[in-house]
Amino acid sequence: MLGGMSWESSVDYYKIINQVVKSQLGGLHSAKIVLYSVDFAEIEARSVEILSKAAQSLERADADFIGICTNTMHKVATEIQSCVTIPIVHIADTTADNLLAQGMTGVGLTGTRYILI
Numbered sequence: 001m002l003g004g005m006s007w008e009s010s011v012d013y014y015k016i017i018n019q020v021v022k023s024q025l026g027g028l029h030s031a032k033i034v035l036y037s038v039d040f041a042e043i044e045a046r047s048v049e050i051l052s053k054a055a056q057s058l059e060r061a062d063a064d065f066i067g068i069c070t071n072t073m074h075k076v077a078t079e080i081q082s083c084v085t086i087p088i089v090h091i092a093d094t095t096a097d098n099l100l101a102q103g104m105t106g107v108g109l110t111g112t113r114y115i116l117i
Helices: 007-025 040-060 072-081 091-101
Strands: none
Touching: 040 072
């Protein structure tokens, strides 16, 4: 997990992933997660550089894939992906797949002002 953009959203991702794993596997199962949490105050000016280095750290930690724990930073997912060989699960692709599977063709988006920049 590539988190810290805000730490509050990273907590939600961590919690949901573990709840799904527990519901599917039962018992004391939990997700095997590597979390790299960045300092969001540094991200605004140097997002691609910082997140690419963080993604490389996750790859070196033997992560199978990377999930970016915020909607906003998915705008630089392509640049980050070019720095690693493991896949980045893009929230827009996953959301679109789920919406299409439900037959939805129009959706609204809310987010921070940075998501549109």
